[in-house]
Amino acid sequence: MTELADQPVLRERPDRPAPRRPARRVPTPVLLIAPSLIFMTALFVWPTVVAVGQAFTGDDGPTAAYVRRMVDDPSFWPAVRYTALLIVVLIPIQFAFALTMALLLRERPRFAGVYFYLWVVPLAISDLAAGLVWLSIFTDRGYLNSVLDHLGVAGYSWLQFDHPVTMFLAVMVAELWRATSLVLVIVVAGLQGIPKDYDEAAAVFGATYWQRLRHVLLPQLRPSLQVAVILRTILALQTFAVAQALTGRNLPLLVGETYRWYNALLNPNVAAALALVVLGVSLLAAAGYLRLLREHPEARG
Amino acid sequence: MRRPWARAAAVQAACVAITLFMAVPMYLIALAALSSRESLNRFPLPLLPTDLSTETMSAFLRSTGVVPAFLNSLQVGLGTLVLSLLVGVPAGWALARYAFRGKEPYQLFLLLTRALPIVVLSVPLAKVFLTSGLYDTTYAVTLLHTALALPTTVLITAAVFVGVPRDQEEAAMIFGATPVQAFLRVVVPQALPGVAAAAMFAFVLSWNEVLGATILTLNQRTLPAQVLSTLSDSPLAYRFAGGLALVLPALLFIALMRRYLLNMWGATLR
Numbered sequence: 001m002t003e004l005a006d007q008p009v010l011r012e013r014p015d016r017p018a019p020r021r022p023a024r025r026v027p028t029p030v031l032l033i034a035p036s037l038i039f040m041t042a043l044f045v046w047p048t049v050v051a052v053g054q055a056f057t058g059d060d061g062p063t064a065a066y067v068r069r070m071v072d073d074p075s076f077w078p079a080v081r082y083t084a085l086l087i088v089v090l091i092p093i094q095f096a097f098a099l100t101m102a103l104l105l106r107e108r109p110r111f112a113g114v115y116f117y118l119w120v121v122p123l124a125i126s127d128l129a130a131g132l133v134w135l136s137i138f139t140d141r142g143y144l145n146s147v148l149d150h151l152g153v154a155g156y157s158w159l160q161f162d163h164p165v166t167m168f169l170a171v172m173v174a175e176l177w178r179a180t181s182l183v184l185v186i187v188v189a190g191l192q193g194i195p196k197d198y199d200e201a202a203a204v205f206g207a208t209y210w211q212r213l214r215h216v217l218l219p220q221l222r223p224s225l226q227v228a229v230i231l232r233t234i235l236a237l238q239t240f241a242v243a244q245a246l247t248g249r250n251l252p253l254l255v256g257e258t259y260r261w262y263n264a265l266l267n268p269n270v271a272a273a274l275a276l277v278v279l280g281v282s283l284l285a286a287a288g289y290l291r292l293l294r295e296h297p298e299a300r301g
Numbered sequence: 302m303r304r305p306w307a308r309a310a311a312v313q314a315a316c317v318a319i320t321l322f323m324a325v326p327m328y329l330i331a332l333a334a335l336s337s338r339e340s341l342n343r344f345p346l347p348l349l350p351t352d353l354s355t356e357t358m359s360a361f362l363r364s365t366g367v368v369p370a371f372l373n374s375l376q377v378g379l380g381t382l383v384l385s386l387l388v389g390v391p392a393g394w395a396l397a398r399y400a401f402r403g404k405e406p407y408q409l410f411l412l413l414t415r416a417l418p419i420v421v422l423s424v425p426l427a428k429v430f431l432t433s434g435l436y437d438t439t440y441a442v443t444l445l446h447t448a449l450a451l452p453t454t455v456l457i458t459a460a461v462f463v464g465v466p467r468d469q470e471e472a473a474m475i476f477g478a479t480p481v482q483a484f485l486r487v488v489v490p491q492a493l494p495g496v497a498a499a500a501m502f503a504f505v506l507s508w509n510e511v512l513g514a515t516i517l518t519l520n521q522r523t524l525p526a527q528v529l530s531t532l533s534d535s536p537l538a539y540r541f542a543g544g545l546a547l548v549l550p551a552l553l554f555i556a557l558m559r560r561y562l563l564n565m566w567g568a569t570l571r
Contacts, residue, residue, distance in 0.1 A: 027399075027401055028395070028399065029395035029399035029401040029404075030395075030401065030403070032391040032392055032394060032395035032399075033391070033392040033395050033396075033407055035387075035388045035391065035392070036388045036389060036391075036392040036451060036455060037392075037407070037410075039388050039447070039448065039451065040410070040411075040414055040448060040451060040452070043422065043426070043444060043445070043447075043448035044414045044417055044422065044448060046429070047421070047422045047425040047426045047429065048417070048421060048422075048425070050425035050426075050428060050429060051421055051424060051425040053425075054424070054425060054428065100315070100319075101319060104312055104315055104316055104319070107308075107309075107312045109309065109312045109313055109316050110313070111316075112316075114320075115316050115319070115320055117555065117556075118320050118323050118324050119319065119320070119323055120555060121323065121327070121551060121552060121555045122323065122551075123505075123551075123555065124505045124508075124509070124550070124551035124552075124554045124555050125509070125547070125548055125551040126508070126509030126510070126511060126525055126547055126551075127509070127511065128509075128511045128525050128528060128529055128547060129509075129525075129544055129547035129548050129551070132330065132528075132540050132541065132543060132544030132547070133326045133327065133329070133330040133544050133548060134326060135537075135540060135541075135544070136326075136329055136330050136333040136541050136544065137326060137329060139537065141344045141346065142346070143329050143333075143346055143348070145344075145345070146344065146345035146346040146348065147345075147348070149344070149345040150345055150348070177322070177323065177326060231415075234415075234416050234418070237418065238418050238419060238420065238512075240420075240511070240512055241511045241512070241525075241529060244529065244532065245529075245532065245540070248532075248533060255418070255420050255512065258420050258424065259420075259512060259515070259516075262424055262427075262516060263515070263516070263530075268424055268427070268428065271424045272424050272425060274420075275418070275420045275421045275423075275424050275425075276421065278418045278420055278421060279417065279418060279421045282416045282417065282418050282421075283413075283416060285416060286412070286413055286415075286416030289412060289416070290409060290412065290413075
């Protein structure tokens, strides 16, 4: 606001001399961002430094013992594998799903408002709640087996510890149900920014729906899609409570292991080491994000 | 080319299918949580609400720690909302309306903090809070949740303020409004829905966050933390009731947001 006051041309106040910008003063924008900067340094940078200390210093100086203990744990590599698998399998399906939803809404069907409402409700549902919702479906005497029973098909122990495939599928369906709405909102917002002219021009010149989708819409949607991919990758890395609610510890994931080391095994040092692994991978994804922003500044947001 | 009505029918069918996928699980958790214990023990489970009872839900609400946890969640959520707006809105305004040195690095810093996983913050913060006496208080959880919400609050509010045309503000001042009047009467009304969306975002993030709240507390649990920490040794009925208790606010929240969501969406289709 002060900046506006510094533009005397806009204000006809001949009785007052035009205010001049004082020579040395903390600029207003710096004052405005300072609280957030201090806050985030205190709660992001500092803990990260403490975490490095926790993971690499023992009672007598620097040590790699905690890292070794983390890697030697029999659950560590399965947790890495399942986390990676979840990201690789879930995210493409999720994006195809979200794009389909957004394109369906773009057709302006009747009841579109109701559909949109129901499709975005999971935005506000926590991962723990989603896990519990799907637990009522996948548990041994749950709704899925009840339906199968009504149909005369024998039930199946979807979440039993020696059925890793169905356990993984259950976690994936729950995550698909819960987290696709985030991608949907980003894609819908992205579509919002695309002028309809190109699409209409392509239609006038006889392009089919798929041609327009492939050559007009998707290229323009690319920045939003890339942002969504990176955000979802970082969030999918942190998948935890869904698996906890559905499978307990039977399907190990990286963050779940951190929680176990901290909470059940009472070893914050190994927990910190694991947290740093998650951080490392997230930073890789974030680096991709930053690089993308340099290429397409419009993708910010 | 397909006929328009066939196309519309196909679109409707696909929409209905997706809606079923989204809505049926919510129906089922409500059904499970509102069934009596006795009917939850039956197999196959009834798929229609023939035997509704509040027994499961009220047992959940009477369990130790659930009501205090609910109040803690509310307190932490509102605290996060207020704190993140107080700190975040000025920064959003600065990003939207000023060109200043350090703007680029600041934005990169914001984006980078969004990439920091909650787990990385929670474990060391527990140590920091233990030494500073904040451990196991709702304030500790509020601080963590504000830190998580803040980058998004700043980015959303910046986008909101960018969307308010500078010209209108200047026009108001040409017609004699002071900068403060111009801000209050031109900027605020236009920015309010977006800022409200940012506020709700902060609240919901806090309401839903499980891991950090569990790690930073022992007795002052928030609702998700309470449910998570008692998960492994609680009966299925308790878990279903907990699931519904966590889902219901989401329905309410999206219903409240609906106006803004539809507004945003209306802008899409224009």
